[in-house]
Amino acid sequence: MIPVTQAQNLIKSHSFKAGVETVPIAMASGRVLAEDILADRDAPPFDRVTMDGIAIRSSELGPGKSFLVEGIQAAGQPQQTIQDPAHCMEVMTGAVLPAGADCVIPYEQVEIDNGIASPILEEVLPFANVHRQGSDAGRGDTLLPVGTLLHAGHIGLMASVGISKVCVVRLPRVVVCATGDELVPIDSTPQPHQIRNSNSSMLLGALQSLGVSADSVHLPDDRDLLVDSLDQLKDRYEVLLFSGSVSKGRFDYLPEVLQSLGMERKIHGVAQRPGKPFLFGTFQDSVVFGFPGNPASTLVCFHAFFTPWFRANQGIEQSPVEAELNSTITFPKPLTYHLLVNVSKENNRMVATPVQNSGSGDLIHLALADGFISLPPERGRFEKGESFQLTVWRPI
Numbered sequence: 001m002i003p004v005t006q007a008q009n010l011i012k013s014h015s016f017k018a019g020v021e022t023v024p025i026a027m028a029s030g031r032v033l034a035e036d037i038l039a040d041r042d043a044p045p046f047d048r049v050t051m052d053g054i055a056i057r058s059s060e061l062g063p064g065k066s067f068l069v070e071g072i073q074a075a076g077q078p079q080q081t082i083q084d085p086a087h088c089m090e091v092m093t094g095a096v097l098p099a100g101a102d103c104v105i106p107y108e109q110v111e112i113d114n115g116i117a118s119p120i121l122e123e124v125l126p127f128a129n130v131h132r133q134g135s136d137a138g139r140g141d142t143l144l145p146v147g148t149l150l151h152a153g154h155i156g157l158m159a160s161v162g163i164s165k166v167c168v169v170r171l172p173r174v175v176v177c178a179t180g181d182e183l184v185p186i187d188s189t190p191q192p193h194q195i196r197n198s199n200s201s202m203l204l205g206a207l208q209s210l211g212v213s214a215d216s217v218h219l220p221d222d223r224d225l226l227v228d229s230l231d232q233l234k235d236r237y238e239v240l241l242f243s244g245s246v247s248k249g250r251f252d253y254l255p256e257v258l259q260s261l262g263m264e265r266k267i268h269g270v271a272q273r274p275g276k277p278f279l280f281g282t283f284q285d286s287v288v289f290g291f292p293g294n295p296a297s298t299l300v301c302f303h304a305f306f307t308p309w310f311r312a313n314q315g316i317e318q319s320p321v322e323a324e325l326n327s328t329i330t331f332p333k334p335l336t337y338h339l340l341v342n343v344s345k346e347n348n349r350m351v352a353t354p355v356q357n358s359g360s361g362d363l364i365h366l367a368l369a370d371g372f373i374s375l376p377p378e379r380g381r382f383e384k385g386e387s388f389q390l391t392v393w394r395p396i
């Protein structure tokens with residue numbers, strides 16, 4: 001058995017050859033940018049009117065001044081020119097500022113009667129209510145560097161510079177493999193001795209939160225059939241996620257079958273609860289995560305080992321988050337204890353409340369938890385008010 005942090009570091013050191021792929025920008029949320037995004041023109045591209053009103057030359061305004069309205073500059077029209085500096089033009093938000101004007105007075109601050117506009121102000125600053133050309137970025141500037149983790153704002157920005165498809169770090173080909181003869185598909189009615197295969201859907205859901213889609217298969221507790229299936233799966237996928245069949249049972253064939261097919265076993269057994277029998281190994285071109293079958297074990301190990309590996313391989317930095325324990329916990333075993341918790345924010349502090357449960361087979365209470373805090377193995381008592389590393393599967 002190795003300690004949790006050693007297992008995490010060892011796993012992170014096994015990269016898959018990510019490479020890059022091109023996706024439509026609307027599909028790029030949560031992906032990591034693999035090219036710099038440059039401004040194709042100034043931002044804004046012209047002096048942009050920001051309020052509906054009248055455009056004037058600021059130096060022309062004074063007490064009792066009024067302006068003949070020469071016309072209207074609407075958004076989407078080419079720039080017009082105010083012919084006489086003492087005149088004005090009505091302008092709409094998003095329009096180009098007419099030539100001859102340097103500011104905008106909103107309708108709320110002007111009376112217009114019979115084609116004559118009379119501002120109720122006596123002075124105005126140049127470029128008031130104008131979003132100046134190039135004030136946000138100049139043509140050719142780097143707007144988003146390689147490595148940016150994309151969100152909707154970035155997608156809007158890319159669209160604004162004319163990019164419809166973008167180069168991002170490629171996602172691995174992933175398969176989720178449930179093992180066990182007791183499992184039936186979720187849409188069928190189990191016999192009394194059977195259960196529904198809930199871990200596959202749970203893992204597919206956890207992957208979806210990372211933006212990863214995956215195939216899934218159900219494998220029986222049969223050595224020969226496992227050999228045949230795994231021999232193919234290991235070549236078709238870059239990441240194989242298993243649930244079950246990694247413990248000490250007579251039918252827990254997975255570790256030995258994978259090794260017989262050439263998997264290098266890197267980890268089998270981690271000093272933690274839940275998830276002690278966790279398995280990690282590598283083939284030439286793929287990695288294997290063997291999550292222990294109990295649902296809490298599967299989900300905790302996914303977040304403790306797969307998520308950090310995935311993020312590291314995508315180039316996504318993740319800073320650790322801590323939460324404060326709000327009751328004293330004793331766990332006198334030399335294991336990291338991943339304690340299921342609910343998380344709340346109190347006075348800007350993250351507070352973790354333990355979720356009572358009956359162990360790693362208790363899916364009911366697993367579903368009520370927001371995540372877990374990891375209590376280190378060196379101690380047996382963890383005081384109320386102490387902070388420990390927090391991992392969540394629900395956005396906090």
Ligand SMILES: Nc1nc2c(c(=O)[nH]1)N[C@H]1C(S)=C(S)[C@@H](COP(=O)(O)OP(=O)(O)OC[C@H]3O[C@@H](n4cnc5c(N)ncnc54)[C@H](O)[C@@H]3O)O[C@H]1N2
Nearest residue numbers: 178197198199200244245246247248252276292293294297
């Ligand atoms: N003698 C020992 N027995 C066990 C040990 C041990 O160290 N010595 N470890 C225990 C721990 S800890 C865990 S966790 C489990 C892990 O077992 P496996 O990974 O071999 O998983 P299975 O035996 O196949 O199943 C365990 C449990 O999980 C349920 N399961 C499995 N797959 C699914 C699924 N897709 N959906 C829902 N539930 C699933 C399965 O029915 C079992 O109840 O071993 C302990 N035993």
Ligand code: MOO
Nearest residue numbers: 274275276297360
């Ligand atoms: O990994 Mo197990 O969940 O401690 O029963």
Ligand SMILES: [Mg+2]
Nearest residue numbers: 245247249252
């Ligand atoms: Mg077992």
